[in-house]
Amino acid sequence: MAKHDPDLSLLFHALSDPTRRSILTRLAEGPARVTELADPTGLRLPTVMRHLSVLEEAGLIATAKDGRVRTCALVPEALTPVRTWLDDQRAIWEARLDRLEDYVTKLMKERSQ
Amino acid sequence: MAKHDPDLSLLFHALSDPTRRSILTRLAEGPARVTELADPTGLRLPTVMRHLSVLEEAGLIATAKDGRVRTCALVPEALTPVRTWLDDQRAIWEARLDRLEDYVTKLMKERSQ
């Protein structure tokens, strides 16, 4: 299968880890430095760094280094493709439901004649 | 970090693969048997089976076997937790924006005095 949506795959993969989701939730309340993010996870710094780079490569966060401190911030628009995919999926599903409804309606009309 | 949301992890992981997403999109148009789903992927049956069981374990599809044919169907409500998580995330983000706005408003008031 062609990988038509590398973005979506990256995004969903980034979101599939509880640690990464908790980092995002934390960041939703405001930017934070690396150590600050690592602290509540109970994980070692290099491990958290890895999570952060997964998030950054997915475009979910942006980071910048000032002096020796790296500050991380959420990129809220990054979730748009996910939302869009969900909406599209629901749209197709609903279209199908509509067609099914039409079909049932048609059946009932035919029956009532 | 405690894994408070095994469901979400399963769901996001299931959605992180293009093949699996394409299967879901196909299923959104109506139920299908395994071979039918395998066909357009260009993958071997066992591989597709694996994808299907990932989708099933995440609760995204339901399958039933009739004779030697297994039919797969979408479970559209399964996406609800994902949608909820996205909404929650956005809510926190917007709350933060509001607080920021309040702060700015306050600053401006102070300044104008």
Added chain:
DNA sequence: ATCATGCTTAGCCATGTCTCTAACTATACT
């Protein structure tokens, strides 16, 4: 200049993922 802080790099290990082939089972067709 020295030391502490904050991050980064390198490399290891166990486990998980995605794909395959080969062989098997169970159901339908003739």
Added chain:
DNA sequence: AGTATAGTTAGAGACATGGCTAAGCATGAT
């Protein structure tokens, strides 16, 4: 009964992931 069809199981191989330790490198504080 014999053959084709639809799926399943088992297992292998290549690579990714998530965690770690140990060592390195800037930058800020004294």
